Amino acid sequence: MYSNLPNLVLGFHGCDLDTYKNVLYKHNKLRASHNSYDWLGSGIYFWENSLDRAEEWAASYCSRYNKKHPDEKPKEPAAIGAVISLGHCLDLADYGSASILKTGYEILKFEFSLLGKSLPVNRDIAGNKDFLLRELDCAVIERIHQYNRENDERPYDSIRGVFIEGNPVYENSGIMEKTHTQLCIINPNCIKGYFSPMLPDSEWNMV
Structure with a gap:
């Protein structure tokens, strides 16, 4: 009953400058991510109300890309702002979402056991212990989406x-x-809608 969030939120998407220009100037759409390790499953990712994190991620991404592709045109970091209505939202900050996740996990666990396979696992990368590669969480969330489709439940x-x-x-x-x-x-x-984040006017208070 309360999974439809009524308010608009601001999200910020870290990217390279070419993507920034294509979205803001040519009105292209951001593409959904479909990696097996995405933290919240497949979709278009934003940092909620955090331009700094989007810019930090973009800088890190472009740096890694430029080191890996030294012979290509260097990528420059950028960030895009978006006005978002979350609609029918699986809000993991809400207490009730835990039971949904547990159900998705149990279904996935049962199906993998029938196939004689091991469940995906969340993994660290070198020098980081925050489970940056979340293949288990991603699989659980994708199984929840599949369950909704199979049972004609409203999709998130x-x-x-x-x-x-x-x-x-x-x-x-x-x-x-x-x-x-x-x-x-x-x-x-x-x-x-998308927008280009602005720098504050130093002559005025923040609002």
């Missing part, structure tokens, strides 16, 4: 997740420096 338009990530902001802190809210937009009609 979006998924929203809060992630505790990074190092403590200071010694013995329970607050982590990269904690963030991530949005995965499944229904592209949730995106009401």
Whole structure:
């Protein structure tokens, strides 16, 4: 009953400059991600209300790409803002979402056992312990979508997740420096418009 979130939110998508220009100037659409390790399954990803994280991700992505492809034109980082209505949302910050995830996991676990296969696993990468490769979580969420389709349940338009990530902001802190809210937009009609993030006017207070 309360899974339809009524408010508009701002999301920021880290990308390269060519993607930025194609979306804002040529009115192309952002493409959904379909990696097996995506944290919230397949969809278009945004950082909720966090331009800084989008810009940081874009810089890291372009740096990795340029090192891997030294003979190609270097990619320049950029970030796109979006006005988003989350619609029918699987909000993982809501207490009730835990039972949905557990059901998806149990179905997936049972099916894999019938096939004699091992479940996907969430994995670290070198130098990081935040499970950046979340193949199990992705598979569970995709199985939930499949369940909804099989049973004519209303599909989710979006998924929203809060992630505790990074190092403590200071010694013995329970607050982590990269904690963030991530949005995965499944229904592209949730995106009401894109914009170019502006720098603040230093002569005025922030509102």
